[in-house]
Every structure is written in C-alpha cells, then in structure tokens.
Amino acid sequence: MDAADEWLVQSLRLYRDLHTFELQAPTRLIEWARGNRVCVAGYGQSDGNEILQLIPPPTLLTKETQGLCPERDFKVECGGFSERPVYSLKYVPDTSLLVTSGPPNSSLQVWQVSAEDSDVIKSVSTLATENCTGQSWAKIDTISARAPWVLHGSRLDRVQITEVESRKSVYTAASRGSEELSGLAFLDCNTLLLCCATGRLCLADVRQPQSLVEATPVPSAPCSEQWCLGSRHRAQPSEPSSQPVARLSSRGLLTLTDLRKTSEFLALAKARVPSPGSGAEFLCVSWAPALEGCLAISERERNKERLNKGLE
C-alpha cells in the first residue's frame, strides 16, 4: 500500500469527518460572509490575486454527518482580481461591500460583491491613509453601527476609523507609541481592541479619543516572539463581555484576559505549535463561533488544534 493509501486508512481512525479542498493559489485568510458564504484571497506578489466568495457544500453546513452526500464541492459564487496581495479581508456588515488590505502599504481597497446579473467582485475605491507609503499593511475590522465603518492601522499611532462610503475619517486613536499592530477589532460600536505584535493590548473608546486603557502585559519573552489576537464582537455596547480576549504567541503561549478586569490574566496555557519561534506571519487564534468556550489556533504548518477555555 503506498503512503497516500496508508494515510487514507489512518485518517479513518483519526477523524470522524474529513474534507479536503485544494485552492488554485494559497490563501492566508478565510472569512465568513452573509448567508454562510466564505471568502478566500490570494497573496502572491504578482497581480491577479483572486478574491473568491464560495458557497460551502451542504456536507459542511449541517451538524449531522450526511453520509455520502452528492453535493460535496465548494462553488465559486463570485470572484474578483486584486493587483496587490490580500493579507486581510473583512465584509462590511449590512452592505454588499468588502474591504481588503495588504502590502506594499497601509491603504485599503473597497470592493462591491456581485450583483444578481454578474459573478464578478468589482473594485470600487481605494482608501488612502495618511502617510500610507512606507507603512506596512494595515490590519482591519468593520462594523455597521452608525454607518459602515472600517477600523484600520498598521501601527499603534496610526489607528483610524474611516466611513467606507464617504471615505471620511471619523476617529483617530491617541498615540501611545509606534509599535506594530498584529491585530485590532471592534468589540462593539464604541469600543476598540488593539493588539501589538509585542503582545501589548489596549482598549479604546471611540467617544473618548484621548484615552487608551492598557491590559496586563504578556509574560516577558525573547524579543523575537510575536503575538496575535482573538476576540469576538459584542452584540450590544452595554452587554458585559463574558468572552475573554485571547492572545497567542509564536512560541505557543496562550493568554486569556477578561476585559472587565484587565489587570490580571484569566488563564495562561501552553499550546503546541509546530514551528515555535518561526514568527507570527500565519499565526492565528480565533473563538469558535458555534462552540461555546472553544478556541481554534492555526500556524504555518496548517495544523489546527481546538482548545478549551479552561486550560491552565
């Protein structure tokens, strides 16, 4: 029996269900879209990086194992082409727009997802940020509360919120240093979460641009260690956050922080990462949307490990 067949037999023992799909080009992101769609995008240096909105097969969308379901393939619902690598992509809720970012600078691209009579994702506009030339690519998040907004920034002193359609800047965060950001997020329409590559975590209130609250710093580590962020949107601003914020380092150190009590860690754990210290380029930690208290982490080797919140 050859190696591929041997793996097939082993996989029957290892996995209850297994689905493998090969994209034409690698992606460093996968995002959920409205209607259970997913979106992936290429990040090659040459132009023609595809942005694909995909319809997952029914086999992936139901809880029960479907057996030998005839519909097993992802369908490309619509697609577009980006001249730049796409490192980050976010849909703008309640609109048919999405925003992307990627090198060579911190500007953002806005796209129109297809109309009914076409399957093409079209480029609509570019949001040039202040002094975007020479800056690394911007991390982004979106929200549609007062208006469709995109939160973006490549460094702690370059964080802004821009209205997507009018391209007006509606918020600029107070500067507290120029560290590179590894992630940022809207916790709700008023609260922002900013995470630096060093692990430094800050909270900001959109209504009070001058104030930034810092959370407990991460355990000190070699300066090459990098951190990434996993958080979740709150539905309402007033709802107390029961969902801690996760930070994961390139050495596999995982911290959970309760935002109601940022002075201490809720939990610390050591996760197994295949290439510790290899950098955080493909490092990702996220809360599972449907599984309470479960985190997923992924790294360059594309191993996926699901962890419970209660790890020590």
Added chain:
Amino acid sequence: MPEIKVTPLGAGQDVGRSCILVSIAGKNVMLDCGMHMGYNDDRRFPDFSYITQNGRLTDFLDCVIISHFHLDHCGALPYFSEMVGYDGPIYMTHPTKAICPILLEDYRKITVDKKGETNFFTSQMIKDCMKKVVAVHLHQTVQVDEELEIKAYYAGHVLGAAMFQIKVGCESVVYTGDYNMTPDRHLGAAWIDKCRPDLLITESTYATTIRDSKRCRERDFLKKVHETVERGGKVLIPVFALGRAQELCILLETFWERMNLKAPIYFSTGLTEKANHYYKLFITWTNQKIRKTFVQRNMFEFKHIKAFDRAFADNPGPMVVFATPGMLHAGQSLQIFRKWAGNEKNMVIMPGYCVQGTVGHKILSGQRKLEMEGRQILEVKMQVEYMSFSAHADAKGIMQLIRQAEPRNVLLVHGEAKKMEFLKQKIEQEFHVSCFMPANGETTSILTNPCIPVDISLGLLKRETAIGPLPDAKRPKLMHGTLLMKDNSFRLVSPEQALKELGLAEHQLRFTCRVHIQDPRKEHETVLRVYNHLKGILKDYSVQHLPDGSITVESILIQATAHSEDQGTKVLLVSWTYQDEELGSYLTSLLKKGLPQSPP
C-alpha cells in the same frame, strides 16, 4: 480575415447533450452527439436544424467526432446517423468504438422496453451506425481528406476518452470533451502538447467548483462500506461493466488487503470477464501503475473480489456486491436489490447518474415504497447513498490544460452564462486570450491569423542578409524578393531568378523630365553651374560631372541642351529609373527653383 465558426447545438450554456458544430477553413465537423438524460421528449436531442435547413447532412458535414462513450456525448448518435440521416465518417478511439454500442443498447432497452417509447432508435440502427465508425489511436494523425486532419489526445475521465485536435492547413481547434487533470487508480491524467490551437473548446461544468478531494470521497466511501459490513449488513453497488467499477474495485481490494477484512466482495457473473477482456485489450489506455503491474499480474484479477453467483445473495452475513446494470432498472442488480431492500442493516450505493423512471432514480429521489412488477410494493428500508466518482476537471484543472495547450482563444461550453463572467475574466487575464461562451444555436466567429509558410531561396537570403545590419533573432528584418506561387506552395526568390523561371525579359523603366532654366551662357557653362549647385546641396550623394558633359546623381542623368527657339533658355533633361523615383522627383523640383547667381 479567415475565421473559425462554432455553434453549440447542445451544451452551450447548459449541461447534457454535448454537440458542437465547428466550421474551419471550409470544413464542417460535428463534435460529439449526446443525449440530454433529463428529458423524455425531443429536447433530449441536440437541435440538428441549426446545421443545415436544406441539403443532406452528409454533404454538409466532413466528419463527426465522438470524444467518449458516456451517453451525454454519444447517446444521440444512432438517432442522428440513422433517423436524421448521415452517412459520412464517425471518428472515435478504439475503446470508445468497442464500448459505445453496449451503452447505447443498454439505454435503448430502458427507453423502449421499460418505458415503452416508440420513436427511438433500434438495435439494428445502433449496428448500422457503428459501421460508419473509423477508430483512431492516440497521437495518430488521421487524414479525413486532403486538407482536414484530426489527432486524438489522452483525456483520462473514462476508458478511451480523448481530446481531439482538428486541423486544416495552419488553422486548428482542440475539443476537450470531458477530461481529468489528475490521475486516478486505473486511468492517467489528461495530457496535450503545446499545440497552440487557434481555439480550445473546453467544458466548464466544474469550472466554478473547488472539488472535494478524491481521497476524501474514497475515505467516506470506504467508511460507509466498512461500517455496513462491520454491523453485518450487505452493500450493493450497481455499476456499468466498465468505468468507475474498476476504480472502486481497486480501492476496495487495497483496503480489504490492508485491513485484513474477511467479508466477501463479489462482482457480477460475466462482468469480470468482460471488464478484464476490455482492460487487457486496451491496457495502453490505463495508467502507468496498471501497465507496469500488468507484466506480473493482471490488476483486474483481484484477490478479495470473486465472481458472484445469484445464490450468494441469500447467504447470511456481510458482503459487498458489484452488479449490473448501473441504474437498477433490470437484471441482477435489481434482483439483489429486491432481496436486500427490506433490511435496514443493508446499504445500496449509487455511483453514477440515474435516468428518470429507473428504480435507481426513484430511490435517489427519496422514494421508499416502490411498485414493482405484478403491482407488488417493495418497502425500501436499506440505506440509500449516492457518491459520484466521475472524474472531471475543476477550475484548477481547466487552467492547467489551457496552460499546456496555449490556445489563442478559448470557448466554454456547459456552463450558465451569468456564472461564467468571472471565469472568462480569469482566463483572459491569465493567458491574454479571448474567451467565448455561446448559447445553443448561437454562432461564435473567431478570427484567425494563419501563418502561410514560404520558402526563401538561399541566394536571396544570403544577398539580403549581407545588406544592412547583422541579422538579429529579436528584430524583424525587411527583405525584398518576388513571391512565386506554384503547386500550392510559396517561394520567395530574387527578381532575376523569378524572371528567369518565368521566362520573361527584364525591362527597365525610366522617367524623363525637362526643366527650363534661364541662362544665356553656353551649355557647358550651364552644366558646370548645375554641377556645382548640386554638389553643394547633395553632399551625401555621388554627384559626378562626366566627360561627355552630362551630370550623374547616383543613377540619375542630367543633360543640358539649348532651347531651339530661345538661346537664353537652357533645357535640362533629367532622367531616372523607377527605383530612384524619389530622388529624381526631388532633383527636378530643386532644379525648377533655378540656379543660384554665380559670382561676377
């Protein structure tokens, strides 16, 4: 400009009944002649009225090409040749020729015997149709006539499936039919050389699909089969004799050997021998592993898979049975199904498409109470599963093929127009070619730029390359010669050689112009003035004052005479050859302006 015209008669922007008409350099070729399996009326056939309203099809079409034996590519062939009327050649590969009639007959039986249709082709028509077939080998250039040639390339997909190149002179089209760019357990992957056709016609059914990997499908299939036999159940897999059955047999054999499983696996009586016969006959159509192993043993003679006897169906305990026919519409597979359907421990796995009206189609649609012969009701408690193992190229595979063949244009069939705009842009952007998506009955014209080969004489080549800058592979060089056409070939030769070959004498064409100049001096003095004037202006040219009193500028001759009636006027005769027309005209206009005043 020359053009290639393509009209889908079926499969343009829909799936099923593949049939495409191509006109190339005055030749008309029909590609595939498939049936639409979803319809029971005339819509199941391609619309042949698009071909020609008047005149016989045999006179209009130069040939028909069939890519493989699936009914959506050949199902309408006997209808077309024997009922609509076509007597010309039909080309297909050897395996397709062997297997096609079996499927056609099988389908005819379902339609006529089972469903009672009357306006359908008969068994004799299938035989008469197959008499018109010319079988071809892979990579063999077949001369259909003096100008039209075709060549088959390996397509994977099913045994004998081929992609076809159709060529007339320098113009060519490649039609893919169904193909697969990844090898499977018994067939290889499609392959074509960098033939750079003017047009590549390819299926786009799965072009907007990212397919679940074959390994995962196999894994799920094995898991289901294993779970069923582990709990003591029986698994029925209705199959056609050739095709996916061999793939699944190799898979199960490998798994059973690895897991040391003991539950028996059976293959319908007669099926094994038939399949073995065809795979031995067409061993070159299988993949490398099968061919290499075949030297030691026949990979289709299995250790764990035995011939089935109908009595085995009543044996207790688990088993797996491959039985024909594939849609549960008759024969052994239906008999076994009837015995096993009432037990929920058992399972039936349908590995392919089932035509409406068959038991296979009914149970896949969810029907669990079936009316059988004699009005008996059969309650189906066994598990019903469907798994398609058909091997088609997805988006990645289609792009791979285009990269291999390097066509100048691409035409997509089998997809919905609205859902192909992105694919069209993708192809156009990546390969910088035009991409077309015609609907049924819509004709697409593709302009071609055929290269006409011309031989150049060695003497001319040497002479021309000696003039001017050295030859550079990256820079075109303009050459002058005479184009001769003889016996359908072209040659470029020097004018002298052309005259010689044609037996013609060379004539020189000279122009003469008279320019009047006011100058009372003697003629030789006027000539001297003209000489000095021209010498001063035309510094880059050879200006000479000849002993006979004439002036030459390159090959242009200037002579001065006195005007017959006015001694104060001199007449300059300016004469030049056709090659020096430009300089001659310039000199004439220069002289007409007059001469500068000479110093006292």
